[in-house]
Amino acid sequence: xxxxxxxxxxxxxYQHAQKYGIKPIIGCELYVAPxxxxxxxxxxxxxxxxxxxxxxxxxxxYKNLMxxxxxxxxxxxxxxxxxxxxxxxxxxxGLIGFSACLHGEISDLLLxxxxxxxxxxxxxxxxxxGNGNFYLEIMENGLPEQKIANKGIVEISRxxxxxxxxxxxxxxxxxxxxxxxxxxxxxxxxx
Numbered sequence: 001x002x003x004x005x006x007x008x009x010x011x012x013x014y015q016h017a018q019k020y021g022i023k024p025i026i027g028c029e030l031y032v033a034p035x036x037x038x039x040x041x042x043x044x045x046x047x048x049x050x051x052x053x054x055x056x057x058x059x060x061x062y063k064n065l066m067x068x069x070x071x072x073x074x075x076x077x078x079x080x081x082x083x084x085x086x087x088x089x090x091x092x093x094g095l096i097g098f099s100a101c102l103h104g105e106i107s108d109l110l111l112x113x114x115x116x117x118x119x120x121x122x123x124x125x126x127x128x129x130g131n132g133n134f135y136l137e138i139m140e141n142g143l144p145e146q147k148i149a150n151k152g153i154v155e156i157s158r159x160x161x162x163x164x165x166x167x168x169x170x171x172x173x174x175x176x177x178x179x180x181x182x183x184x185x186x187x188x189x190x191x
Contacts (some may be wrong), residue, residue: 001013001024001025001026001027001156002028002029002053002054002055003028003029004028004029004031004051004080005028005029005031005045005069005072005082005176005181006028006069006073006081006166007026007028007065007066007069011114012027013026014026018056021124022106024133025055025056026055026056026065027053027055028053028054028063028064028068028069029051029052029053029100029165030051030054030068030069030072030083031048031049031050031051031052031072031080031081031082031083031107032049032050032051032052032082032083032084032088033048033049033076033078033082033084033156034047034048034049034050035084036084036086037071037072037082037084037086037087038076038085039168041074041077048079049078049080049082049099050081050100050103050104050105050108050112051101051103051157052088052097052098052099052100052104052105052125053098053100053137053167054068054095054096054097054098055095055096055098056094056095056096057094057095058094059093059094059123060093060094061093061094061095062094062095063094064091064092064093064094064095064097065091067117068083068087068088068091069081070114071083071087071190072143083114084181085124085128088128088135092128092129092130093131094136094170095129095133096129096133096134096161097128097129097133097134097135098136098137098165098167099122099125099133099134099135099136099137099153101137101139101169102145102146102149104137105118105121106121106122106125106136106149106152106156107149107152107153108118109119109121110148110152110153111145111149111176112119115155115156117150117175118152119137119156119159119160121164122134122136122156123160126160126162127130132163134162135162135163135164135165136153136154136156136157136162136163136164136165136181137153137164137166137167138150138154138164138165138167139167139168140150140165140166140167140168140171141169166181
């Protein structure tokens, strides 16, 4: 389970999964500030952070994720709870990183036509998480922007030998939950 910016549901999720003999994998889709988590200049909501997915490998990783999420709220909150790469460098042990969706830094750079910077950032994340602990995400969601991002991500994967992982955003399990999810989004965005 990877909530956005928090791990509020992690304990309940963990206990339910254990009850049914399922190995739970806990993580978070973190918001990473473009510079410092302390920088609260007049960004728009979409420019104030990029997504970064992390999964917990062990108890040390869980403790580090708690530190990251807590600091996101206590130190980096600006529209949403944000961390920065300095904090990630301090608390990356026990975590596996993923480049995230179209709102991830690498995909965003590719969509802006800046493939060299996207490659540099991918290498930076590989360095932060360590070899074998950072993956580039590709998705098939029918969006034209995703096809552009996927093409660039595959090229970066080949050039830097960073492994690919096929993922997709899943916000609910059952089709009948679509309306409830839509209502939740409308409340969240005030629309």
